[in-house]
Amino acid sequence: MASVTQLRAFHLVATAGGYSQAAREMAVSQSTLSGQVRQLEAASGLALFERGPRGVRLTEEGTALYQVTSRLFSALGEAGDLLKSRRTDGGRLRVASDGMVHSLPILRALRQRRPNLVFSILLHNSDNVLEQLAQFRADVGITAQRPKDDRFHVHPLTAMKLGVFLPKTHPWAQQRSVGIRDLEGVPFVLRERGSRTREVFEQHLAAHGVVLGDIIEVSTREGVREAVAAGFGMGATADLEFGFDSRLHFLQLRNPTLTIEEYVVCLDERRRVPMIADFFDCAVQAFAPPAQLCLSDSEAA
Template sequence: MNLFQLRAFDAVSREGSFTRAARRLCISQPAVTGHIKALEERYDLVLFRRTARSAELTPQGRALADLTGPLFGLVEQAEDLLEANRTLVSGRIEIAVDSPHIVMPLLARLQARHPGIVVGLILGNAAETREALLAERASVAMLTDAEIHPDLHLEEIAVSRICAVVNHAHPLAGREMLHLRDLDGAAMVLREPSSVTRKTFDRACRKHGIVPAVLMELDSREAVIEAAAVGIGIGIVSSLECGSDARIATIPITGPDLTNRHAIACLARRRNLRLIRAVFGLATEADARDSE
């Protein structure tokens, strides 16, 4: 059995792409393709379905990935153990997030403390972020209202509040705080139903008998803010995602059911890897300072 071929397969299965796997392994894309082709031909099977944009595992490929993932995860842990006394002067880490706002301060601290570390940022919705971590396409993830999972190690780093965003001509723009009942029947632009922010808002509305008039469902917070800025309706975002936009007013909404908890997460079996420990340390240091 050729371990170079297996490692190439493992990289493609994690990354979902021959090109990204080549970058991960620091070899050429044709070399990765050659390793996979040789592996498939030797054992007379098909491991991936190739498309124009990705490489999807076949059932046989998925079964093999269940073995190679833990195998090369242990190799990475062994490498980390052997280099435990070396300074973090170089390396790369993939971080999956469902919002760039919450992770950027952490990345700034990471760059200041360890300028040789390269970060690959994977953006997606909450479900995609969690899946990227579990599939080992990312080493660390920022998760919102994450459910306990036996394979994950989580540490809470922030709590956010659901806020309304309106343009400055809106009748509510001068308010410092809103109650949920202020939104009963109001024209609103919201994230898609699978969004964690949307789920929190919908859950609170159902509990309190509030029925907003949903004019649009949009697939990004940036689109929600744009729609609110031009006056289409009231948008709903997390307090950590508002940013600084002179066109809108951001108004917190009161109520105990209108908060989300944010955690930094990694695979439990990889929590002691040196670089992951460094990222967790920077995230929790900031959380401790913020709570003082």
């Protein structure tokens, strides 16, 4: 029968992607972790990792077990936090988000409620945010991809206007908006597929029969920004995510105005965990329209 120690060793190696990295992160010897995983494989009769010269990767059975251990150690962590202290001014939270712009206002509000909060932010495209939640690698998610199954608890957060951006030296840099048909044949720098911004943008192009020029794919939002600033093409982004860059200029897409919805998401079975419930409350607080905030204040009075 598998022991918790063996399962934890397996989980650490699977999470880190290899024995040496897991050993460094946990400050234990690589031989200790390797021995515990071998004992687990021997006891179960299953090969959990495929070993090669460049490290290890999960087998089909290992992937299935990792889904179970992710739930197990997430629950053990929550139980430990609860038993360690009855205080509610701290705790640990893992946030998976498709960008920083929505995460930080919520975490700022949450830290006012929990001054000793410790958190981490994992940046992914919209599709991968949901995967991180499903694999118990994150506690809450912020994503433009609304889940289609009932495993997830979802709350609408805000809506952003879609547009394009270009270098300030571009002839269009004096404009405030651009029509979708004006983009015919224009070279673009886009995020990888799985980005909700790219998905909405390309759907709109197809609906109007617009074909872009050459497309360069870049895996990060910052990489897209740098490539556009260097003159490789225009980029697509939402107004709230554009921020400020003295090298670049944002143009809203018109006819009609395109919007991208953003959502706060968690696994439905975890929605009542106090930390996660607080995060959802702070999300409402951070992105409530001014009129709603005024109404809440008057009702509280």
